[in-house]
Amino acid sequence: MTPKSYSMEAQTTFDWDLIQRYDTTGPRYTSYPTAVQFSDSFSAADYRNHALISNSGAAKPLSLYFHIPFCSTLCFYCACNKIVTKNKAKGEAYLHRLLAEVGLQGALFDPGRRVQQVHLGGGTPTFFSVEQIRTLLEEVSRHFNLSDDESGRDFSIEIDPRTVDSDIVHGLRGLGFNRISLGVQDFDADVQRAVHRIQSPAETLGVIEAAREAGFKSINVDLMYGLPLQTQGSFHETLAAVIGAAPDRVCIFNYAHLPRRFAPQRRIRDEDLPTPDEKLAILQQTVATLTDSGYRYIGMDHFARPDDELSRAQDDGSLYRNFQGYTTHADCDLVGLGISSIGRVGNCYSQNYHDTDGYYTYVDRHELPVTRGVTLDADDVLRRDIINQLMCYGTLEIDPLEQRYGISFDSYFASELGALSQFEKDGLLRQQGRDIRVTPAGRALVRNICMAFDRYLKTTDGQRFSRLI
Numbered sequence: 001m002t003p004k005s006y007s008m009e010a011q012t013t014f015d016w017d018l019i020q021r022y023d024t025t026g027p028r029y030t031s032y033p034t035a036v037q038f039s040d041s042f043s044a045a046d047y048r049n050h051a052l053i054s055n056s057g058a059a060k061p062l063s064l065y066f067h068i069p070f071c072s073t074l075c076f077y078c079a080c081n082k083i084v085t086k087n088k089a090k091g092e093a094y095l096h097r098l099l100a101e102v103g104l105q106g107a108l109f110d111p112g113r114r115v116q117q118v119h120l121g122g123g124t125p126t127f128f129s130v131e132q133i134r135t136l137l138e139e140v141s142r143h144f145n146l147s148d149d150e151s152g153r154d155f156s157i158e159i160d161p162r163t164v165d166s167d168i169v170h171g172l173r174g175l176g177f178n179r180i181s182l183g184v185q186d187f188d189a190d191v192q193r194a195v196h197r198i199q200s201p202a203e204t205l206g207v208i209e210a211a212r213e214a215g216f217k218s219i220n221v222d223l224m225y226g227l228p229l230q231t232q233g234s235f236h237e238t239l240a241a242v243i244g245a246a247p248d249r250v251c252i253f254n255y256a257h258l259p260r261r262f263a264p265q266r267r268i269r270d271e272d273l274p275t276p277d278e279k280l281a282i283l284q285q286t287v288a289t290l291t292d293s294g295y296r297y298i299g300m301d302h303f304a305r306p307d308d309e310l311s312r313a314q315d316d317g318s319l320y321r322n323f324q325g326y327t328t329h330a331d332c333d334l335v336g337l338g339i340s341s342i343g344r345v346g347n348c349y350s351q352n353y354h355d356t357d358g359y360y361t362y363v364d365r366h367e368l369p370v371t372r373g374v375t376l377d378a379d380d381v382l383r384r385d386i387i388n389q390l391m392c393y394g395t396l397e398i399d400p401l402e403q404r405y406g407i408s409f410d411s412y413f414a415s416e417l418g419a420l421s422q423f424e425k426d427g428l429l430r431q432q433g434r435d436i437r438v439t440p441a442g443r444a445l446v447r448n449i450c451m452a453f454d455r456y457l458k459t460t461d462g463q464r465f466s467r468l469i
Contacts, residue, residue, distance in 0.1 A: 012297055013440040014284045016277075018426055022448045023276075025465040026457075028300070029391055029450055030323045031349055032384040033374055035342065037456055038351055042373035044362075047343075047350040050375070051108040054346040059110060060333045062144065063117035065324065066098065066136070067338035067352075070127035072163065075197045076267045077185070077227060077255055081340040081354055082123045091127055094338075094356065097363040099139045101337050104368055106143025109335075115146045116329050120157040126164050130171035133157075137175055154179060154309065154328055156218075161203050166210040173214035180211050181220040182247075186227055187238040194228040194272060201241050208245045218248040218308055225282045226255035228272035232281045239286060243293050248308045251325065252286050252301050256466030283444075299391060299446070302326045319392040326392065339369075347376040379455070382407070387450045394438035394446065419452035 027034045054060065069083045070091055083090065118140070120133070128136070140146065147153040156179035157172060172180070186192065187201045211219050221242050225235060242250060257273060259265040274282065287297060295303040296311050302325060304310040313319040313328040320330035323342050336343035339359045342351045350373035353359040362369040376384070382405050389396050398409045410417065420436070423429045428442035428449060438446055451457055 012287050012291075012443045014280065014287075014444055015427075015441050016280065018428070018441060019280065019444065021426075022445050023467065024448075025467050026447050026451050027454070027465055029387050029447065030321055030325065031342070031344065032387045032454070033349070033376070033380055033456055035349075035351070038349060038372045038374050040372045042348070042350065042370075042375065044368040044370040046375065047345070047348065047368060047370045047373060048108060050346040050348040050350075054333055055110040055113070059113050060331055061114045061116045061147075061329070062109060063329060063332035063334045064115055064119070064140065064144065065334060065336050065341055065343070066118075066120045066125075067122065067336070067341040068094075068120055068125040068127060069123040069339055070094070071122070071124045071160075072127065073196070074264055075185075076195045076264045077197075077224065078264055079256065079258065079262045080123060083356070088127075091132070093360075095128065095132055095136065097360055098136065098338055100363050100366070101369065102136075102139050102143050104363070104366065105335055105337060106140075109144070111145055113145060115140075115144045116153050116332055117327075118146070118153075118155045119324060121324060122158060124160045124163060125157050126159045126168065130168055130175070133172070134175055150178065156181060158183065159207070161207040162199055164207060166206070166213075169207060169210040170214045173211075173216060178216055179218040179220070180216050181222060181249075182207060183222045184238075184242065185222065185224040186230060186235065187241055188230070188234040190229045191227050191234065194268065196267070205241070205245050208247060218310075220249035220251060221245075221247045222251045222253065223286075224253045224255050225286065226257070226274060226279045228268050228274075230274050230278075230282065232278060232285055235282050236285060236289070239289055243289070248305050249310060250290060250295060250303045252283070252290075252303070254283075254301065254466065258466065297443070298326050299394070299443070300326075314392065321388060321391050347381060349373050349376075378405075382412075383453050383455065386453050390438065390446060390450050394443065396436040398434045398436070413453070416452050420449075423449055423452070 067081070069081055071082050071084050072086050074084045155177045157177050158181045161182050182204060184199065184204055185195065185197060192198050208219055223238065223242065257265060257268065290303045291297055294305065296306050298304055298310055298314055302310065309328050310326060318328055318330045320327055322334055322344065333346065334344040336350070336352060339352055339356060340354045342349060350370050352369045353362065353371045358371065359369045386396060386401070402409055420429070423442070424431065427439055428445055429436055429438050438449065442449060
């Protein structure tokens with residue numbers, strides 16, 4: 001259940017003093033509990049039981065996420081689980097196992113459960129040819145009940161504009177994909193050289209034009225702020241070029257510089273990174289420019305046209321956050337396929353093996369390649385609901401929450417009330433009757449507000465997370 005007043009306040013303000021005071025590391029809350037809490041004591045048998053239980057009663061529709069890890073070149077900023085290679089034979093070997101996992105997963109779910117979402121992410125999903133992707137979808141259709149409702153389904157794919165042409169874009173549309181996401185990050189030549197991703201505006205804008213001609217109903221562009229050599233002026237030029245192409249969605253991700261965790265980032269010099277003041281100025285300018293250009297600020301790093309499905313989902317209460325960020329169809333169970341993929345089925349999260357050796361070994365044995373996960377208890381479910389409401393809608397309606405979970409909010413969260421009181425004094429939230437609402441100043445720090453409800457943070461190493469701004 002979601003709040004009756006769905007949309008966050010339209011305005012966002014940036015208070016530098018508050019941001020400095022609250023500047024720390026923390027989760028992005030693409031799940032709760034976060035992946036840090038996943039345990040290898042959670043087994044494939046546990047996942048199977050959760051999947052079978054999820055078929056009972058009013059079974060939810062399904063969402064399928066496929067992780068395609070291959071990239072032909074290395075981007076220095078990347079923190080994704082990837083395999084850098086130009087050897088297409090490796091892709092064929094991976095596809096063979098992915099097809100087998102489709103059969104293993106499909107056997108767990110009732111055939112009447114409709115698949116409303118399919119998403120191919122990576123890596124670079126277009127490392128696969130159109131024919132290979134066709135083979136994958138045909139196998140999916142044999143084991144899952146794919147929705148044929150063009151208006152209601154969401155079949156999306158991430159692409160690297162450097163790897164596709166107009167024929168490929170039209171071929172993907174012919175396979176049934178209706179949403180496409182393009183990685184850009186930054187058009188500035190100096191920034192591109194510093195992160196080892198050379199990508200001309202012409203080839204990127206040409207792919208957007210081809211996607212529009214092919215009839216994709218939603219086109220997303222990913223950008224990133226905080227990259228080396230980036231300035232407020234240079235990023236404004238990138239933003240202007242993107243806005244001129246009029247994508248339906250724009251995501252502005254915060255570059256998390258964690259070279260101790262991600263080896264490719266060690267090739268980025270600390271002295272080339274923008275200062276905290278410059279980085280905040282870039283973000284502030286970006287939010288203002290996009291909202292002035294007619295985009296709606298969905299939350300954190302996502303912007304969408306008012307008529308895009310993401311905006312409509314925020315209005316009708318079907319907005320959610322998962323490991324792809326903000327997404328529609330909150331009512332779906334998420335099935336993760338491929339190496340490192342994370343699923344959310346029933347009251348559990350599960351994750352596949354991170355490496356091809358482990359993944360291939362188990363799939364070749366006709367066993368689910370689940371390596372870790374977590375089963376949520378009643379407290380986890382309650383806190384997940386609260387965090388999702390705050391992240392997606394900026395509102396927490398206490399009376400319905402108490403009725404839904406049979407609690408007294410003030411008693412249950414007695415230890416959290418001190419933090420909430422301080423947030424209110426600092427102007428990050430306000431109470432309207434029994435409701436809690438995030439303010440325009442609080443929107444930039446909503447992760448801090450959510451952290452007050454996270455019972456695991458006291459025992460979690462903060463270095464596992466990125467900085468909040």
